[in-house]
Amino acid sequence: xxxxxTPHLDAVFHAxxxxxxxxxxxxxxxxxxxxxxxxxxxxxxxxxASKHIKVLESAGLVRxxxxxxxxxxxxxxxxLAEAQQxxxxxxxxxxxxxxxxxxxxxxxxASIAGKPATPPLSNKVGE
Numbered sequence: 762x763x764x765x766x767t768p769h770l771d772a773v774f775h776a777x778x779x780x781x782x783x784x785x786x787x788x789x790x791x792x793x794x795x796x797x798x799x800x801x802x803x804x805x806x807x808x809x810a811s812k813h814i815k816v817l818e819s820a821g822l823v824r825x826x827x828x829x830x831x832x833x834x835x836x837x838x839x840x841l842a843e844a845q846q847x848x849x850x851x852x853x854x855x856x857x858x859x860x861x862x863x864x865x866x867x868x869x870x871a872s873i874a875g876k877p878a879t880p881p882l883s884n885k886v887g888e
Contacts, residue, residue, distance in 0.1 A: 769821060773844045776820035781805075782813050786822060789836035796825075796832045 776782050785799045800810030814834055817823035821840040826833050 769840060770844060770847060772820035773822065773840050776816050776822055777844070779813070779816075782817055785810075785813060785817065785834075786836060789823065789834060793833050793835045796834065799834060 777786075781803055784802070788794055788799060788802075796807055796810050796814060799814065800807055803810070811832075814823060814825060814832075817834075818825060822837055824835045824837050826835070
């Protein structure tokens with residue numbers, strides 16, 4: 762189970778809060794890229810890209826290795842899985858709330874039409 766308050770989780774959400782870093786992570790899903798490759802779509806300096814990558818590294822989302830003068834970055838998805846697990850708690854909460862709302866609306870529709878209510882469709886996670 763993921764703890765609700767961990768420095769790791771805070772660092773992950775901080776890293777994901779920036780659209781440039783999210784785009785960099787997305788590019789890394791297809792494979793390893795150099796810092797230069799990651800900087801190119803944003804027209805930023807290597808120093809600017811490196812600062813973004815350092816935030817991603819600090820969050821445990823990226824691993825950097827050096828080959829000669831080239832810094833290569835690779836996605837580390839384990840921390841994303843921790844964040845997803847934390848978010849899934851709220852997904853289950855909202856799914857249950859929406860199921861309740863659906864049941865209420867079906868009952869209202871049925872009472873207006875003078876028919877018995879139909880059971881709600883299930884959208885619960887894992888079903």
